[in-house]
Amino acid sequence: MLILTLAYAIMQGIYSDAGPIPASIESRAIASCDGLNNQRSIWGIVWSCLSTIFLCTWVAVHPNVHFRPEKRDQRRLEKWLWDPLHGFVTYNLVLFLWALLVPEYILAWAVRQYWKAGEISKKVPGWTRSHGFFIIMGGFHLFRLPADAPSTPFPLESEESCDFVAPTGLHLRGAEVPVCPFKFEDFPVEILEAIAPTATELKDRGKSDSLTKIIVLVQTLWFVAQCIVRGIQHLPLTELEVVTLAYAMLNLFIYAFWWDKPRNVECPVRVYKTSTAIHKESGKEADIWFLDDFFDWVEMVINYTTGRQDRRVTLSKNCSVPMFWSGRIGDQGLGLAGLGPSILGAAFGAIHCISWSSEFPSLIELILWRISCISMIAIPFQVVTVCAWWTGGEKDETWYDSLLASIAIISMGLLALSAWLYVAARIATLAIAFTALRSLPPAAFITVDWTTFIPHI
Template sequence: MLILLLAYHIAQSVQSEAGPIPALLEQRDVVPRDDQNNQRPIWSIIWSCLSTIFLCTWVAVHPNVHFKPEKHNQRWFEKWLWDPLHEFFTYKLLLFVWALLVPEYILAWAVRQYIQAGVISRQVPGWTRTHGFFMVMGGFHLFRLPTGASFIPLPHESSKPSEFVVASGRHLRQDEVPVCPLKFEDFSIDVLEIIVPTETELKDRGKSDALTKLIVLVQTLWFIVQCIARGTQHLPLTELEVVTLAYAMLNLFIYGFWWDKPRNVECPIRLYKASTTTHKESGEEAEEWETNQAERWWQKVITYTLGAQDAHVTLSSEHSTPMFWSGRIPIKLLGDAGLGPTILGAVFGAIHCIAWSSEFPSRSELVLWRVSCISMIAVPFITTIFLAFMAISWRTEEHSTDWMMVIGLICAVLLILSAWLYVAGRLATLVIAFSTLRAPPPAVFVNVDWTAFIPHIY
C-alpha cells in the first residue's frame, strides 16, 4: 500500500511539474514520434513494474505448511480480524520482506528443498518429487487421539508392530490434540505407501495449478522481452524497470525449482500414534548452539548462510514446520546447493549496473546507486567463494589444514562485516528506483517499435 501511494505521488508530480510528454521531449532535444499512441504514460511503467515485482516476491514464494490449530468458541473479532492479521504480519509479510530484500536466499531455500525432495522421492517406490516436496514442507502432522478413543495399528511388513494407528471409533476431530510436525525419518517405507495420497491429490491441496504458474511465468518473460527490445532499439529503462528486471530473472529460477511443490497448503495430513507421550523423532539429534552469545551470533550467521540451520532444529518440539525448513541435507550437498543461488545473486546485482550510466536527477543518487551495485555484487561473490571452499573441504579429507582454515576465516569475517552493506544497497536501490521517477529521461516514455522486429522486403 505504501509503495502504491508513493508511486501515485511520483506520477502526479511528474505530470504536474514536467508537463506533457511531447513538450518534455522537445526540451531535451528529442524528436517525438508522430504517433501519439507510441508514448507510454508514467502510470503504465509503474503498474507494469509493481505487478511484476509482486509476482516475483509474493506469488512466486511457495511457503511450508504453517499449521495453526483450530480454536473453539472463537469470537468473531478473533476469527475474522485478529487471527488473519496476526498470520499476515508474523508469517506472510516476513516472507515477502525476505523475498524483497534477499531474493537469492529464497532461491537457495528452493534449491535445498528441490534436492531434498529428490532424495526422498527416490527412497519410496512410486513417489514423485511432489511427494518429496510435501514431506519436506511439513505435510504430515502428529495428533493425539482423545482419551478412550479406539484405534487399530497400521499393517506393517516387519515383525515389529507399527507405532502409527488408525482411529476406529467415533469422536470429534476437534478433540484431537496437535503434537508436532513429522519428517521422513519418522516413517517406515511400507507405512508411507499406505498413508500418502497420489500426486494428483497432493497437487489438489495447493492453491495454484500449472496454468496459474504458467501465467506468472508468461508475465515475467514478457517483461524481460520488453526490456531486451528496448535495449536493442537503444531506448533507456527507468531504474524501477532495471530493479524489476533483476527480480524477474531470479523469479524464473525460483519457479523452476518449486514447480512441483504444492503452494499455500494450510492443513497437513493427520497421523496418530498409540502413545504420543513418548514420541521422539527419528534420526540424529539436533546440534546445540554455542552458549557464549558472541560465538552463538557468529555461528548463526555462518550456519544460515550455508543453509545448515535445520541441523539445529528439534522438529518434535515445534508446533509447526519452521519457515525455511528444508530437511537435514547431507553436509556434502550443502555447498553445492548454495553455489548456484549465490552466483545468480551476484548476477542479480550486476543487472542493476544496466543503469550505471543512466541520467539521474542528482549526483548523490548516481553515486549511491553505483555503490549499491558494487555491494550487491561483492557480497554474493564473497559468499560464493566461501561456499566453494566449504564444498571442497567437505569432499576431501583435509578438513583441518592451516590454509583452509585461513581462507574460511577470511571469507567468514568479510561476509559478516559486509552483509549489512548488501541490505543497505537493496534498500537504497529500491528507494532510488522510485525517487528518480520524478525526472526521468524523455526517451523513457517512447514505446518499443515492434514493427522493426518484423522482416521487411524492400
C-alpha cells in the same frame, strides 16, 4: 569483479551514449515530449514494474505449511479478522520482505528443498518429487487420539516396531491433540505408502496449478523481452525497470525449482498415535544455540546464510515446521545447493549495473547506486567461496586445501560482518529506483517499436 566488468561492458554497448542517437529515436523522443504517439506514461511504467515485482516476490514463493491449531468456541471477530491478520503479519509479510530484500536466499531455499525432495522421492516406491516436497514442507502432522478413542496399530511386514495407529471408531476431531510435524526419517516406508496422498490429491491441495504458473512465467518473460528490445533500440531503461529485470531473472529459476511443490497448503495430513504413546524424533539430536558472545551471533548469521540452521531445529518441540525448513543436509550437499544461487545472486547485483552511467537526478543517488551495485556483487561471492569449499567433501592435509580453508574462513568472517551492508544496498536501490522517476530523460517515455521485429503490422 569479472561479472561487474562484463555487465559494465554490456551496458556501455547497449545503454551508453557512446554513439550518436539515431535520428528516428531523436524524433520519437521529441514527439513523445509533445504528447504525440509512441508515448508511455510514468504510471504505466510503475504499474508494469510493481505488478512484475509482486509476481516475483509474492506469487512465486511457495511457503511451508504454516500449521495453526484450530481453536474451539472462537468469537467471530477473532476468527475472521484477528487470526488471519496475525498470520499475515507474522508469516506471509515476513516471507514477502525476505523475497523483496534477499531474493537469492529464497532461490537457495528452493534449491535445497528441490535437492532434498529428490532424495526422498527415490526412497518410497511410487513417490514423485511432489511427495518429497510435501513431507519437507510439513505435510504430515502428529495428532494424539483421545484416551477413549478406539484404534488399531498399523501392521508392518517387517519386524520393525510401530506405534502409529489408525482410528477405528467414532470420536470428535476437535478432541484430537496436535503435537508436532514429522520429517521423513520419523516414518517406516510402509506407513508412508499407505497414508500419503496420491499425486492428483497433492495437486488438489495446492492453491495454484500449472496454468497459473505458466501465466506468471509468460508475464515475466514478456517484461524481460520488452527490456531486451529497448536495449536493442537504444531506448533507456528506468532504474525501476532495471530492478524489476533483476527480480524477473531470479524468478524464473525459483519457479523452475518449485514447479512440483504444492503452494499454500494450510492443512497437513493427520497421522495418529494413542494418547499414551511417546514420540521420539529420529535421527541425530539437534545442536543447541548458544548466543552468549559476539562469535555466537556470527555463527548464527553464517548458519542462516548458508542454510545450516536446520541442524539446530528439533521438530518434535515445534507446532509447525520453521519458515525456511528444508531438512538436514550435509555440508557437501549444502555447498552444491548453494553454489548456483550464490552465483546468480552476484548476477542479480550485476544486472543493476545496467544503470551504472544513467542520468540520475543527483550525484548522491548516482554514488549510492554504484556502491550498492558493488556490494550486491561482492557479498554473494563470499557465499560462493564458502559453498565451493564445502563441495570438495573431505579435505586432505595439503597446502592447496589449507589455502582454500583459510579463504573460506575469511569469507565467513567478512560475510558475518557485511550481511547488513547487503540489506542496506537492496533498500538503497529500491528507494533510488522510485526517487529517480521524478527526473526521467524524454527517451524513457518512448514505447518499443515492435514493427522493427514484426514487419507489416
